[in-house]
Amino acid sequence: PEYTIIYFNARGRCEAMRMLMADQGAQWKEEVVTSDDWQKGDLKKAAVYGQLPGFKDGDFTLYQSNAMLRLLARNHDLYGKNPREASLIDMVNDGVEDLRLKYLKMIYQNYENGKDDYVKALPTNLGHFERLLASNNEGKGFVVGAHISFADYNLVDLLHNHLVLAPDCLSGFPLLCAYVKRISSRPKLEAYLSSDAHKKRPINGNGKQ
Ligand code: 0HH
Numbered sequence: 001p002e003y004t005i006i007y008f009n010a011r012g013r014c015e016a017m018r019m020l021m022a023d024q025g026a027q028w029k030e031e032v033v034t035s036d037d038w039q040k041g042d043l044k045k046a047a048v049y050g051q052l053p054g055f056k057d058g059d060f061t062l063y064q065s066n067a068m069l070r071l072l073a074r075n076h077d078l079y080g081k082n083p084r085e086a087s088l089i090d091m092v093n094d095g096v097e098d099l100r101l102k103y104l105k106m107i108y109q110n111y112e113n114g115k116d117d118y119v120k121a122l123p124t125n126l127g128h129f130e131r132l133l134a135s136n137n138e139g140k141g142f143v144v145g146a147h148i149s150f151a152d153y154n155l156v157d158l159l160h161n162h163l164v165l166a167p168d169c170l171s172g173f174p175l176l177c178a179y180v181k182r183i184s185s186r187p188k189l190e191a192y193l194s195s196d197a198h199k200k201r202p203i204n205g206n207g208k209q
Contacts (some may be wrong), residue, residue, distance in 0.1 A: 001027035003072075006043075006054035008033055010205045011161075013065040016074055022192030023153070024076045024088050056126070066097060073150035080145050088144045092132060092151040096158050099125050100166060103161065104204075111208045119166045125173040126162070130173040139175030148183070156183045164209050 048063040073079040
């Protein structure tokens with residue numbers, strides 16, 4: 001395989017890159033880190049910011065999940081056709097990161113007491129993405145430009161997680177709803193999403209979803 005993911009047993013911060021690699025026909029291998037391995041401390045010391053995931057492209061090692069997505073985007077031409085498109089793709093991806101951080105905070109720090117308020121705020125938080133989608137080709141294609149980009153994989157992954165958290169969360173957003181179905185049914189991506197590699201891997205590391 002050309003790539004290696006070094007991560008805990010979760011979809012977490014790696015599922016968007018797994019979806020990207022599967023859809024692009026790239027090969028990767030998983031180095032799964034257990035909490036016992038992590039407690040030993042050597043991996044934490046070796047990590048640039050003391051955290052996982054780590055990622056290898058041949059002999060090149062990288063940390064920070066969004067940097068990994070961008071490396072893959074540059075390698076597989078998933079970063080727009082000019083600097084303006086690339087910047088819009090960054091804008092979408094930064095918005096995905098903002099919502100992912102809120103989601104992770106709720107999941108890991110306040111699931112029991114925080115889930116209801118989190119779900120109530122979703123129409124506001126997801127509405128931004130519905131409008132972004134509407135502004136590009138009437139929402140019929142990708143979030144930016146005429147081709148898929150790394151931001152599409154990251155957004156669709158985040159939406160998948162939200163559909164597990166709150167199955168009706170897209171009911172007021174017809175474009176997002178059709179977009180998730182359309183992207184998820186790309187043949188190679190659909191094959192990955194229906195494989196055990198995806199289905200059996202927990203969304204988060206604490207069993208909450
Ligand atoms: N900005 C970084 C990035 O995007 C954030 C990395 C991060 O938060 O790459 N890493 C966390 C794990 S991701 C980390 O290294 C979420 C948890 C997944 C499963 C958890 C299982 C835990 C078993 C020990 N956390 C460990 C640490 O900080 O020591």
